[in-house]
Amino acid sequence: MSDTIAAIATSSGVASISIVRVSGLDAVDVAKRISPKATFTPRQSDLTSLYNVDNELIDRALVVYFKAPHSFTGEDIVEFQCHGGAVVANEILDTLLKYGVRLAQPGEFSKRAFLNGKIDMSEAEAIAKLIEAQSVDAAKILARQLKGELAKFVDSSRDEMLSMLAHSEVMIDYAEEDIPDDIINTLKSKLEAIEKKMIDIVDSSKRRRGLIEGFRVAIVGKPNVGKSSMLNALLSFDRAIVSDIAGTTRDTIEEQVRIGTHIIRLIDTAGIREASDAIEQQGVERSISSIKDADIVIALFDGSREFDDEDEKILQLLDDLDKESIVAINKSDLPQQIDSKRLKQHHPINISAKFQFRNLISALESKLNEIGGSDEIMLVSARQIEAVEKTLTQIDEAKQPLIDQELEFFSYHIQEAIKHISTITKPYSNEEILDKMFGEFCLGK
Numbered sequence: 001m002s003d004t005i006a007a008i009a010t011s012s013g014v015a016s017i018s019i020v021r022v023s024g025l026d027a028v029d030v031a032k033r034i035s036p037k038a039t040f041t042p043r044q045s046d047l048t049s050l051y052n053v054d055n056e057l058i059d060r061a062l063v064v065y066f067k068a069p070h071s072f073t074g075e076d077i078v079e080f081q082c083h084g085g086a087v088v089a090n091e092i093l094d095t096l097l098k099y100g101v102r103l104a105q106p107g108e109f110s111k112r113a114f115l116n117g118k119i120d121m122s123e124a125e126a127i128a129k130l131i132e133a134q135s136v137d138a139a140k141i142l143a144r145q146l147k148g149e150l151a152k153f154v155d156s157s158r159d160e161m162l163s164m165l166a167h168s169e170v171m172i173d174y175a176e177e178d179i180p181d182d183i184i185n186t187l188k189s190k191l192e193a194i195e196k197k198m199i200d201i202v203d204s205s206k207r208r209r210g211l212i213e214g215f216r217v218a219i220v221g222k223p224n225v226g227k228s229s230m231l232n233a234l235l236s237f238d239r240a241i242v243s244d245i246a247g248t249t250r251d252t253i254e255e256q257v258r259i260g261t262h263i264i265r266l267i268d269t270a271g272i273r274e275a276s277d278a279i280e281q282q283g284v285e286r287s288i289s290s291i292k293d294a295d296i297v298i299a300l301f302d303g304s305r306e307f308d309d310e311d312e313k314i315l316q317l318l319d320d321l322d323k324e325s326i327v328a329i330n331k332s333d334l335p336q337q338i339d340s341k342r343l344k345q346h347h348p349i350n351i352s353a354k355f356q357f358r359n360l361i362s363a364l365e366s367k368l369n370e371i372g373g374s375d376e377i378m379l380v381s382a383r384q385i386e387a388v389e390k391t392l393t394q395i396d397e398a399k400q401p402l403i404d405q406e407l408e409f410f411s412y413h414i415q416e417a418i419k420h421i422s423t424i425t426k427p428y429s430n431e432e433i434l435d436k437m438f439g440e441f442c443l444g445k
Contacts, residue, residue, distance in 0.1 A: 004030065005104035005112075006096045008089045015084030020092045022101060023109060027076040030099050031063060034092070040065035040078070050080065052095045059088045073109055074116030120425040122150040122384070129212050129380045136261035137372040138211035142380065150384075153201075153377050154425045157391075160194055161418050168411045187402055195395050198388050205379035210264070210295045211372045212380055214256065217364065218267045218290045220317075221300035222310040226330040229353035230300060231255070231268040234361070260365040262372065267294065291317065296324045296367050298360070303329040303350065307340035315342060324371065326363050332356070383423075390420040 004024025010017070022030060028040060035048045042065050050058045061082040071077040082088045097103060105111075110127055113119045119127075126145035133139045145151075164187050171183070210216065219227045235257055253268040267290050291297055299314055301307070318325050327346040329338060333355050351357045379385045398413035 004101045005108055006093060006101045007104040007109070008093055009079070010084070010089070012086065013084075014086075018082055018084040018089035020080040020082065020089050020096070021109065022078045022080075022096060023071070023073045023075045023104075023112065024101075025076065026101070027078045028065060030096060030101055031065070031078040031080075033099050034058075034095055035063060037063070042067040042070070045081075050082070050092060050095075052091065053098050058091050058095065059083055061092075069116070069118075072118065073112040074118045075112060120151055121423070122154065122425050123148070125381050125384065126150075133212060134214040134263040135211045135368075135372060137369075141211065141378050145378075145380065150377055150379075151425050154421055157194060157198070157421050158418055160190060161414055161421075164190060165411055165414045165418070168407045168414065172407045172411070184402060184405065188399070191395060191398065191402070195392060198392055198395075201377055201379060202385055202388050202392070204376050205385055207295075208372050208378055210262075210368075211378070214263050214265045215295040215368055215371070216265045216267060216290075216293055217296045217298060218269055218294035219298045219300060220269050220291055221302075221314055225300045225302040226353045227268050227300055228253075230298070230330065230351075230357070230360075231266060233353045233357055234266060259361060259368060262365075262368045264364075264368070288317070291321060291323065294323060295371065296326065296364065297321075298364070299325055299327045299346075300330050301327070301338060301343065301348070302331055303336045303338045304331045304334040306337050307343060311338075311340070312342065315346065318346070324367055326360065326367065328360055379424075387420050387423045391417045394420060 002025065004022060004026040006020065006022040009019040009021045031040060032038065034050050034052070036051075037046060037048050040046060040063060045062045045064050047060065048063055050061050052058055059082045061080050064079045064081065066072070066077040066079075068074060068076045080092055082092060093103075107128070110119070110124045114121065114124050123146055126142045130139060130142040130146070133142060167183070167187065219230055221227050231253065235255055255266050256263055257266050258264075269290050297318060299318055301311055301314070315327075318327075325346070327343070327348040328351050329336075329343075329348045330351055330353055332350040333352040349359050349363060351360045379388060394413045394417035398410050398417070401407070401409035401413065
C-alpha cells in the first residue's frame with residue numbers, strides 16, 4: 001500500500017458536485033501540484049483553482065485534507081469537490097494519473113481502511129450494502145452495523161466460546177479425574193444458548209434478504225385472471241401485453257416498483273395450467289420457479305368466473321410452498337360468480353386491476369413491513385450467513401464429545417467454530433485463548 005491511489009467517489013451523470021478522492025503518502029504533494037496553494041489545513045475546506053499538466057485551468061473547487069491516521073483509510077486523503085458532470089471530475093482524475101497517482105481498484109479505499117484497522121469486515125460489507133439498500137429499514141440496519149452492532153454480536157459470541165474453550169483446555173489436564181457433572185451441564189447450556197441465538201439470526205436474515213436486494217413479489221394465477229393488468233396497474237404504465245386470449249404471457253416479466261418504503265422486484269408469471277404446447281409448458285415451469293424464489297406471492301383469482309380445478313391448483317401450490325401470500329379476487333367491477341369455501345379460508349381481498357386496487361397495495365406494504373421491520377441483528381451478505389452456518393455445524397459437532405467428556409474433540413470443534421464466526425469481523429488469534437485462560441487467574445499468579 002505504498003502507492004497513492006485516486007478515484008471519482010460520486011456516481012456518473014449530471015450533478016451539482018462531483019468528488020475526486022486521493023489516498024496515500026503523496027496525496028498532499030500531488031494536491032499542491034495541481035493547485036497553487038502551498039499548504040492545506042486538516043479538515044478545512046479551501047476554495048482554490050485546479051490546473052492540468054499544461055497549466056490550464058480545470059475548475060474552481062473545494063479541497064479538503066484529512067491527515068493520517070484520522071481519515072477513512074488511515075492514510076493522508078485529499079478530496080477535490082468540483083462541479084459535477086461528465087467532464088470536470090474526469091479531467092482532474094486524468095491530471096492526477098499523469099502526476100504518478102494510480103487509479104484505485106474497486107473497493108480499494110475500503111480495503112485500505114480495513115488493513116489499517118479503521119473498519120472491520122462487517123463494517124466494510126455494511127458500506128457496500130448501504131449503497132445497494134432497497135428500503136429505509138435496510139438503511140437503518142446497515143447504519144447500525146457501521147456503528148458496530150454486528151461486531152458486538154460476533155465479539156460476544158467469540159468471548160462466550162473462548163470461555164468454554166478455556167475451561168475445556170484446563171479440564172483436559174485433569175482427564176484422569178472425574179469431571180463434575182455441573183461443569184459439563186453448564187457448558188452444554190451455554191452451547192445451546194449460543195446455538196439458538198445463531199439459528200434465529202440466520203433464519204431472520206434469510207427472510208429479510210429482500211431489504212438489501214429488493215423483495216421478490218410474484219403475481220400468480222391461472223391464465224386470463226388479470227395478472228398482466230395488475231402488473232401494469234402497479235407500475236403505472238403498460239409493461240406487459242394484455243389480451244383476452246388465455247396464455248398471452250408465456251415468460252416471466254420482472255420490473256422494480258416502490259411500495260411504501262420498499263423497492264420491490266415485481267414478477268408477472270405465465271398462467272399456471274396444464275400446458276397445451278412445449279413453449280407454454282416452459283413458461284409454467286418458470287412461473288413455479290418464480291414462486292419458489294419469491295418472498296411474497298400475490299395469488300389472483302377471477303371473480304367473474306366460477307372457482308374451478310385450475311384455481312384449486314393455485315391454492316394447493318400456495319399451501320405446499322408455505323409462502324407469505326396475499327390472495328386477491330380480481331375483476332370486482334364485474335358481476336361476481338366465484339364462490340368457494342376453500343378460497344375464503346385464505347381471507348381474500350376484492351380488487352379491480354382497472355379501477356380499484358389500493359387495498360392490495362396496502363396489504364402488500366403491510367406484509368413488507370412485517371417481514372422487514374424487526375430490530376434483530378441481520379447478516380447482510382451470503383458470506384456472513386455462510387460463516388454463521390459453518391459455526392453452527394461445529395457447535396453441533398461439539399455436543400456429543402462434551403457429553404462423552406471427550407474434551408480434546410470438544411475443544412477442537414469449538415476452536416473451529418470461533419475461527420468461522422471470526423471471519424465476519426477479524427481473524428481469530430491463538431493468543432486470545434491464552435489471554436482468556438490466564439486472565440481468570442488470581443493477581444500475582
